Amino acid sequence: xxxxxxxxxxxxxxxxxxxxxxxxxxxxxxxxxxxxxxxxxxxxxxxxxxxxxxxxxxxxxxxxxxxxxxxxxxxxxxxxxxxxxxxxxxxxxxxxxxxxxxxxxxxxxxxxxxxxxxxxxxxxxxxxxxxxxxxxxxxxxxxxxxxxxxxxxxxxxxxxxxxxxxxxxxxxxxxxxxxxxxxxxxxxxxxxxxxxxxxxxxxxxxxxxxxxxxxxxxxxxxxxxxxxxxxxxxxxxxxxxxxxxxxxxxxxxxxxxxxxxxxxxxxxxxxxxxxxxxxxxxxxxxxxxxxxxxxxxxxxxxxxxxxxxxxxxxxxxxxxxxxxxxxxxxxxxxxxxxxxxxxxxxxxxxxxxxxxxxxxxxxxxxxxxxxxxxxxxxxxxxxxxxxxxxxxxxxxxxxxxxxxxxxxxxxxxxxxxxxxxxxxxxxxxxxxxxxxxxxxxxxxxxxxxxxxxxxxxxxxxxxxxxxxxxxxxx
Amino acid sequence: xxxxxxxxxxxxxxxxxxxxxxxxxxxxxxxxxxxxxxxxxxxxxxxxxxxxxxxxxxxxxxxxxxxxxxxxxxxxxxxxxxxxxxxxxxxxxxxxxxxxxxxxxxxxxxxxxxxxxxxxxxxxxxxxxxxxxxxxxxxxxxxxxxxxxxxxxxxxxxxxxxxxxxxxxxxxxxxxxxxxxxxxxxxxxxxxxxxxxxxxxxxxxxxxxxxxxxxxxxxxxxxxxxxxxxxxxxxxxxxxxxxxxxxxxxxxxxxxxxxxxxxxxxxxxxxxxxxxxxxxxxxxxxxxxxxxxxxxxxxxxxxxxxxxxxxxxxxxxxxxxxxxxxxxxxxxxxxxxxxxxxxxxxxxxxxxxxxxxxxxxxxxxxxxxxxxxxxxxxxxxxxxxxxxxxxxxxxxxxxxxxxxxxxxxxxxxxxxxxxxxxxxxxxxxxxxxxxxxxxxxxxxx
Numbered sequence: 001x002x003x004x005x006x007x008x009x010x011x012x013x014x015x016x017x018x019x020x021x022x023x024x025x026x027x028x029x030x031x032x033x034x035x036x037x038x039x040x041x042x043x044x045x046x047x048x049x050x051x052x053x054x055x056x057x058x059x060x061x062x063x064x065x066x067x068x069x070x071x072x073x074x075x076x077x078x079x080x081x082x083x084x085x086x087x088x089x090x091x092x093x094x095x096x097x098x099x100x101x102x103x104x105x106x107x108x109x110x111x112x113x114x115x116x117x118x119x120x121x122x123x124x125x126x127x128x129x130x131x132x133x134x135x136x137x138x139x140x141x142x143x144x145x146x147x148x149x150x151x152x153x154x155x156x157x158x159x160x161x162x163x164x165x166x167x168x169x170x171x172x173x174x175x176x177x178x179x180x181x182x183x184x185x186x187x188x189x190x191x192x193x194x195x196x197x198x199x200x201x202x203x204x205x206x207x208x209x210x211x212x213x214x215x216x217x218x219x220x221x222x223x224x225x226x227x228x229x230x231x232x233x234x235x236x237x238x239x240x241x242x243x244x245x246x247x248x249x250x251x252x253x254x255x256x257x258x259x260x261x262x263x264x265x266x267x268x269x270x271x272x273x274x275x276x277x278x279x280x281x282x283x284x285x286x287x288x289x290x291x292x293x294x295x296x297x298x299x300x301x302x303x304x305x306x307x308x309x310x311x312x313x314x315x316x317x318x319x320x321x322x323x324x325x326x327x328x329x330x331x332x333x334x335x336x337x338x339x340x341x342x343x344x345x346x347x348x349x350x351x352x353x354x355x356x357x358x359x360x361x362x363x364x365x366x367x368x369x370x371x372x373x374x375x376x377x378x379x380x381x382x383x384x385x386x387x388x389x390x391x392x393x394x395x396x397x398x399x400x401x402x403x404x405x406x407x408x409x410x411x412x413x414x415x416x417x418x419x420x421x422x423x424x425x426x427x428x429x430x431x432x433x434x435x436x437x438x439x440x441x442x443x444x445x446x447x448x449x450x451x452x453x454x455x456x457x458x459x460x461x462x463x464x465x466x467x468x469x470x471x472x473x474x
Numbered sequence: 475x476x477x478x479x480x481x482x483x484x485x486x487x488x489x490x491x492x493x494x495x496x497x498x499x500x501x502x503x504x505x506x507x508x509x510x511x512x513x514x515x516x517x518x519x520x521x522x523x524x525x526x527x528x529x530x531x532x533x534x535x536x537x538x539x540x541x542x543x544x545x546x547x548x549x550x551x552x553x554x555x556x557x558x559x560x561x562x563x564x565x566x567x568x569x570x571x572x573x574x575x576x577x578x579x580x581x582x583x584x585x586x587x588x589x590x591x592x593x594x595x596x597x598x599x600x601x602x603x604x605x606x607x608x609x610x611x612x613x614x615x616x617x618x619x620x621x622x623x624x625x626x627x628x629x630x631x632x633x634x635x636x637x638x639x640x641x642x643x644x645x646x647x648x649x650x651x652x653x654x655x656x657x658x659x660x661x662x663x664x665x666x667x668x669x670x671x672x673x674x675x676x677x678x679x680x681x682x683x684x685x686x687x688x689x690x691x692x693x694x695x696x697x698x699x700x701x702x703x704x705x706x707x708x709x710x711x712x713x714x715x716x717x718x719x720x721x722x723x724x725x726x727x728x729x730x731x732x733x734x735x736x737x738x739x740x741x742x743x744x745x746x747x748x749x750x751x752x753x754x755x756x757x758x759x760x761x762x763x764x765x766x767x768x769x770x771x772x773x774x775x776x777x778x779x780x781x782x783x784x785x786x787x788x789x790x791x792x793x794x795x796x797x798x799x800x801x802x803x804x805x806x807x808x809x810x811x812x813x814x815x816x817x818x819x820x821x822x823x824x825x826x827x828x829x830x831x832x833x834x835x836x837x838x839x840x841x842x843x844x845x846x847x848x849x850x851x852x853x854x855x856x857x858x859x860x861x862x863x864x865x866x867x868x869x870x871x872x873x874x875x876x877x878x879x880x881x882x883x884x885x886x887x888x889x890x891x892x893x894x895x896x897x898x899x900x901x902x903x904x905x906x907x908x909x910x911x912x913x914x915x916x917x918x919x
Binding site: 064122397 | 518524525531549550603605608617648724725726731834836838870896897
């Protein structure tokens with residue numbers, strides 16, 4: 001067994017501060033297609049990230065060689081590279097940017113994941129794909145789960161000791177219907193958008209079969225549906241699309257490393273400027289957005305970020321006004337603005353950067369049925385299937401799987417190929433109703449960074465109604 | 475021993491141990507991915523973060539009584555420790571095989587031969603990197619990533635097959651900024667040449683000077699457009715995303731369903747091939763199968779071959795062509811045409827010169843319609859002269875149009891677009907891509 005505390009004590013050099021982050025992660029991917037096993041992959045990854053502070057600059061070296069000599073070699077690399085980079089650093093950092101942290105975190109799990117065998121999952125998923133065979137027009141059916149068990153254990157020369165364990169399950173069920181040259185796919189709220197920190201209790205057979213039958217029927221229904229009309233009208237978005245809307249047009253533009261330009265060569269930067277905080281009317285008065293890693297069972301809940309900053313709920317946008325951005329201690333120091341505990345790394349082999357974690361839209365006062373009743377002509381869209389937004393997170397275009405026309409306060413025809421586009425601030429200022437109920441979704445695959453990192457994000461959002469949106473069909 | 479030499483010894487011993495531990499009726503395939511990488515991230519021509527990474531993963535595919543288990547695990551480079559880990563995960567794979575249902579499309583393992591290639595590069599010493607990059611860039615606002623080191627892919631199976639591919643390479647993927655305006659470039663290879671890098675940087679600085687004029691904001695509409703190789707490379711990345719794979723076609727998810735069904739065609743000028751002779755990646759896939767050195771995908775605008783893995787071939791009763799499981803191009807080349815570099819602006823006349831595109835996604839997969847943004851050095855051109863950079867525009871366009879009847883010309887030169895993806899680990903490969911002149915390219919926002 002690796003004795004990290006003992007190894008840490010052996011690391012002597014001219015580093016002002018040292019930490020070791022040991023990460024183990026087991027990911028099990030299981031999928032069934034058309035009642036037959038498709039993918040059954042287990043990935044077990046482990047390694048240590050050595051982080052040093054030398055001459056006001058942090059250096060990093062990750063290794064999968066977990067022997068004491070392997071970690072010492074990584075320490076020497078991190079130190080040498082930090083020294084050679086110190087004269088060219090973007091900012092002079094200190095150990096204050098790595099607060100002393102002590103504590104543990106465990107995902108809320110009712111039924112442990114190892115209580116559910118590969119056979120049990122396969123059996124349920126075979127049934128699930130069978131349940132999706134609701135018509136001869138269904139040409140493909142799939143059931144997928146990604147189960148992740150992760151432990152991040154970090155210690156530092158200043159006395160930090162943080163042990164965080166995460167139990168994460170993402171599921172995806174999908175049915176494709178075809179007739180002539182028309183093809184339509186319906187999934188269970190968008191690819192792997194159903195993802196939570198949970199245990200095996202999530203694999204409830206009856207719930208899964210019920211959802212599978214519904215999406216399969218809707219895929220067939222879409223084959224004969226009318227195309228979404230091309231016009232400017234009211235747009236009602238379900239939480240499984242709001243997740244993407246919040247992620248792309250609030251989460252990313254508020255990340256401080258984008259505002260600072262770290263990210264601009266890869267994913268881009270932001271339309272938000274430092275002096276917008278406290279001033280910019282980001283959206284209508286109904287818009288209240290929080291950073292909340294403390295919410296129960298959401299994808300990106302945790303107690304400390306990877307620099308040791310304690311995670312707390314913070315308002316980013318209140319009554320439509322931009323208050324605070326998404327930056328960890330390093331970005332806060334560089335920008336001179338308050339931030340949040342969101343310096344996170346994807347694993348042991350990457351340095352922490354600003355990530356959005358759980359970004360949530362707070363509920364409003366409207367009942368969903370009243371929101372629908374208030375619309376003279378509009379479209380209700382569900383489940384994301386296409387996303388694209390520019391460098392500055394301004395001009396976006398998103399597509400959904402399924403939609404209903406709203407006419408004179410009632411849901412009427414089913415519409416296929418629904419899309420909408422707009423610009424961020426104008427769109428959010430057109431928010432005219434927010435439901436009093438919320439749902440939680442997320443993504444296991446938020447990509448960012450150089451070198452690239454995939455990280456987990458969560459979004460809990462209500463139904464939202466927007467006015468004057470350009471919607472169109474394919 | 476250096477990293478590559480050490481990994482060769484470790485892989486051979488650990489893989490042989492696994493294969494030698496198999497019981498009667500078992501078959502196995504073992505893959506290695508290993509890298510020693512230096513990553514230096516720059517912002518404002520200064521260092522934002524520098525990270526050194528050593529990582530090694532073995533992937534074990536075990537077949538037994540018609541069942542298939544796949545397990546990937548970290549190894550350390552120490553043979554004794556890694557054999558212990560291999561024993562543990564082989565036992566786990568056996569448990570998986572006991573629990574899982576039979577896999578009707580299991581691919582029997584074969585001996586696809588032996589190959590052994592190691593390419594030694596000439597890279598900067600770690601301590602030299604930062605000065606080599608920042609000194610010639612003094613006075614510029616440079617952001618980007620330098621990445622370098624050895625990269626290894628290897629395979630063995632229980633039928634006697636053995637492949638080894640190791641290289642030492644680097645890339646410097648960077649942008650220079652003038653306020654919000656930017657140009658992008660990549661300097662990549664296996665031998666760092668300071669003079670070549672500085673020439674690449676000087677070219678970027680020159681291009682940036684062209685942008686020192688007020689931006690023009692254009693209205694949405696259809697414009698004549700020249701897409702430089704970098705922009706075409708972005709579009710061609712969509713071929714990897716559910717377009718040219720056999721399984722995506724058979725499950726109704728292919729964006730080229732109508733092309734395959736001959737309901738639609740692309741321009742007769744368009745020729746796409748898989749070309750492993752470019753040397754950007756190894757020919758063997760994760761089963762150790764060797765792809766044809768060259769294979770036509772689209773010829774004269776008509777589909778010639780879908781990328782078909784042996785698993786899909788078995789499922790659908792077809793001939794496979796050694797595509798990997800995800801059935802995407804690994805060595806894509808778009809063949810050149812006749813448009814000369816010096817004629818590009820003249821032939822464009824009045825329209826848009828687009829150096830790069832960004833954040834592309836299907837907006838209507840069935841009709842191969844894509845949406846995305848212009849990015850970096852994009853200009854408004856009038857009568858063959860660059861007038862000014864443009865404010866970014868969103869496009870929404872069908873490949874059947876822009877790579878179909880509206881494709882007017884393809885350049886007679888190509889550029890290599892090296893793979894710079896570093897998700898989880900560094901990737902091999904790249905593409906070879908020409909520029910394209912397209913009429914009525916549709917912008918919406």
